[in-house]
């Protein structure tokens with residue numbers, strides 16, 4: 562038993578895709594969330610900048626003496642997880658391994674598409690993760706430079722002209738490609754999943770990296786007897802951006818009202 566909180570780190574609201582699952586499957590856990598919305602998209606930064614910002618976010622969460630930190634961000638997981646594990650004693654669970662395992666498990670055509678931010682795709686980490694799970698996969702990757710920023714600004718619903726136009730422009734490369742599974746390698750992207758399903762077809766299985774990572778964290782804590790033992794967990798939400806904007810999207814997405822605090826690192 563371990564009653565310390567779980568830290569959740571993202572560049573913005575994308576990590577809510579993990580936080581939502583954590584709230585559902587680990588309701589007794591305290592969760593401390595930090596989304597660096599002021600400096601997002603991390604996908605527009607250099608690897609060095611991503612690593613520096615990730616250290617700052619991790620150090621902030623670590624200052625609460627958390628028992629584990631969920632890197633609920635593909636860009637951090639692919640570009641900075643190794644360094645964070647070297648620098649901190651706290652365990653970090655990233656999104657890559659769990660997402661790749663899930664995608665490799667469900668594909669029937671053995672053709673998997675991966676979309677993520679440019680630094681995540683450039684790292685090759687998702688490709689290596691998938692082919693490491695199964696040697697017989699064909700992996701088609703595509704970087705979507707504008708998706709995360711667009712989602713953060715609230716453009717993610719069916720009927721939103723910008724979201725529909727961008728999804729059509731970026732995902733055209735998957736039409737007729739034979740993929741049956743699309744790995745959403747950026748945690749902001751599941752907010753676009755209905756727009757993506759409308760464009761690519763509902764039969765294309767979408768794997769959310771943030772959702773799979775939350776489940777992997779639950780398994781990690783369960784396997785080490787590190788779950789909390791209390792009636793109900795508390796939540797602390799921090800954003801470096803505008804708390805009102807963050808809270809508005811979070812309320813819609815999580816299905817309950819949250820009051821974020823602003824924290825600029």
Ligand code: DGL
Nearest residue numbers: 575602603604635636748
């Ligand atoms: N949610 C992020 C990810 O999973 C980051 C997007 C960004 O800030 O560019 O990659």
